[in-house]
Amino acid sequence: MNILYDERVDGALPRVDKAALLAELRERLPGLDILHREEDLKPYECDGLSAYRTTPMLVVLPERIEQVEALLRLCHHRQVPVVARGAGTGLSGGALPLEQGILLVMARFNKILEVNPEGRFARVQPGGRNLAISQAAAPFGLYYAPDPSSQIACSIGGNVAENAGGVHCLKYGLTVHNLLKVEILSVEGERLTLGSDALDSPGFDLLALFSGSEGMLGIVTEVTVKLLPKPQMAKVLLASFDSVEKAGRAVGEIIAAGVIPGGLEMMDNLAIRAAEDFIHAGYPVEAEAILLCELDGVEADVHDDCERVRRVLEQAGATEVRQARDEAERARFWAGRKNAFPAVGRLSPDYYCMDGTIPRRELPGVLRGIAELSAEYGLRVANVFHAGDGNMHPLILFDANRPGELERAEALGGKILELCVAVGGSITGEHGVGREKINQMCAQFDADELTLFHAVKAAFDPERLLNPGKNIPTLHRCAEFGAMHVHHGRLPFPELERF
Numbered sequence: 001m002n003i004l005y006d007e008r009v010d011g012a013l014p015r016v017d018k019a020a021l022l023a024e025l026r027e028r029l030p031g032l033d034i035l036h037r038e039e040d041l042k043p044y045e046c047d048g049l050s051a052y053r054t055t056p057m058l059v060v061l062p063e064r065i066e067q068v069e070a071l072l073r074l075c076h077h078r079q080v081p082v083v084a085r086g087a088g089t090g091l092s093g094g095a096l097p098l099e100q101g102i103l104l105v106m107a108r109f110n111k112i113l114e115v116n117p118e119g120r121f122a123r124v125q126p127g128g129r130n131l132a133i134s135q136a137a138a139p140f141g142l143y144y145a146p147d148p149s150s151q152i153a154c155s156i157g158g159n160v161a162e163n164a165g166g167v168h169c170l171k172y173g174l175t176v177h178n179l180l181k182v183e184i185l186s187v188e189g190e191r192l193t194l195g196s197d198a199l200d201s202p203g204f205d206l207l208a209l210f211s212g213s214e215g216m217l218g219i220v221t222e223v224t225v226k227l228l229p230k231p232q233m234a235k236v237l238l239a240s241f242d243s244v245e246k247a248g249r250a251v252g253e254i255i256a257a258g259v260i261p262g263g264l265e266m267m268d269n270l271a272i273r274a275a276e277d278f279i280h281a282g283y284p285v286e287a288e289a290i291l292l293c294e295l296d297g298v299e300a301d302v303h304d305d306c307e308r309v310r311r312v313l314e315q316a317g318a319t320e321v322r323q324a325r326d327e328a329e330r331a332r333f334w335a336g337r338k339n340a341f342p343a344v345g346r347l348s349p350d351y352y353c354m355d356g357t358i359p360r361r362e363l364p365g366v367l368r369g370i371a372e373l374s375a376e377y378g379l380r381v382a383n384v385f386h387a388g389d390g391n392m393h394p395l396i397l398f399d400a401n402r403p404g405e406l407e408r409a410e411a412l413g414g415k416i417l418e419l420c421v422a423v424g425g426s427i428t429g430e431h432g433v434g435r436e437k438i439n440q441m442c443a444q445f446d447a448d449e450l451t452l453f454h455a456v457k458a459a460f461d462p463e464r465l466l467n468p469g470k471n472i473p474t475l476h477r478c479a480e481f482g483a484m485h486v487h488h489g490r491l492p493f494p495e496l497e498r499f
């Protein structure tokens, strides 16, 4: 396995005496649930990216914000690193714990504090589940738009930290676009409010800066989200194609026709077959690719848009375009998509989910490139993704029990991300960088940009105690990885030692 762990970052931290810290925590924070035995710590050794595991030194499960405040103060004083964890569904190792650190589990803060239909907002504790917000808002005809496929489990605090996306983000925006205000605790345990109850707030937009900061700038203790009225009507079209490139081209053509669908998702043949086998969604298993296109809004607009999109799809070469006949069929079409990851999981002992974003127009070429890389590395790749956003999710199938396959999967994943960067895209769309993609950050950003990121981190957390070793690579690491952004053929950092 690649050593994705940044030893230098952790190595720079003082070693922690576990017994002494446990004793101090018990004395200073009586009533705080602390896990310290090996068998209790094991369940927390990874997030959704289970290929990377570290047993945390201690796990704490606070129930009151005052406990988190006091914990952070103590950890700051003792220079103990802290990794926040919500529901642990992250796919980039963002909540991967540290052997020499505390894992701060925010899951018990799971209350919806307020649903305000007049102001169209909800106040939620950070451990509240994404779907629970829409469920609480439903009696008022409202919902929370960002809908990661993990929404039955993932927490809103984790969504803020990862700037999570989902099927409906093409039209309604990512988490960052659906937030009003976030309450956080700084590394020193100081309470801060980012954003405001109004639609704008003065000063730098720290709320946007904080969104997607992966637990490295502060701990989310409360989130105020915007609620939207449920669309009057939603219809879904399922279009089949005999090539992935044609389906990829159709995506750009739908948007170019002036329609912004509520969701525009693509699945290739491997994913279609896996989902059909698992969910019986009614997918055409012979198709090389399908597009699911949801149109929502008021009745007259939805009918017009359906006809317009149908024409675009046919002109783009769709072999069949079907409209879900009723709500039950629409739900089945989406169930296939939402369960595509576990469905693909049934095809092979392990899979590795990548997350890169590209300009929409590059979809056909990048899909072809992924197929070529898949053949070159001898590993199957299923594609199921938010096509409208250009947010790719190649799922690389492998068997970790076969020597060398995990390394090959990682190398293939790295190549796919670099392909995304090469066409003007990004190494992450919604899953974050975490531990997983830290090396690819060197390919995405140059030294000046990384230095700026380190400066932002230092402004919030100068001693690098919050989630160290994630997200921002050290310049040394980039030199070692050998993937530093090269400008005009000049070797970056000639002064740095190569390893």
Ligand SMILES: Cc1cc2nc3c(=O)[nH]c(=O)nc-3n(C[C@H](O)[C@H](O)[C@H](O)COP(=O)(O)OP(=O)(O)OC[C@H]3O[C@@H](n4cnc5c(N)ncnc54)[C@H](O)[C@@H]3O)c2cc1C
Pocket (backbone or CB within 6 Å): 047, 048, 083, 084, 085, 086, 087, 088, 089, 090, 091, 093, 094, 095, 106, 126, 147, 148, 149, 150, 153, 154, 155, 156, 157, 158, 159, 160, 161, 162, 163, 164, 165, 166, 167, 214, 215, 216, 218, 219, 220, 221, 341, 342, 430, 431, 467
């Ligand atoms: C089957 C499946 C499907 C998925 N589909 C999607 C999808 O469609 N879209 C998408 O965006 N993601 C998706 N994900 C990834 C994941 O669900 C999201 O990244 C989600 O936002 C993580 O939330 P969590 O509560 O599980 O966070 P965790 O995994 O616990 O943590 C994620 C990051 O957030 C930080 N964090 C957590 N809580 C806090 C807090 N209170 N304060 C500060 N930092 C905190 C952690 O330190 C870590 O860096 C999927 C995952 C799975 C397993």
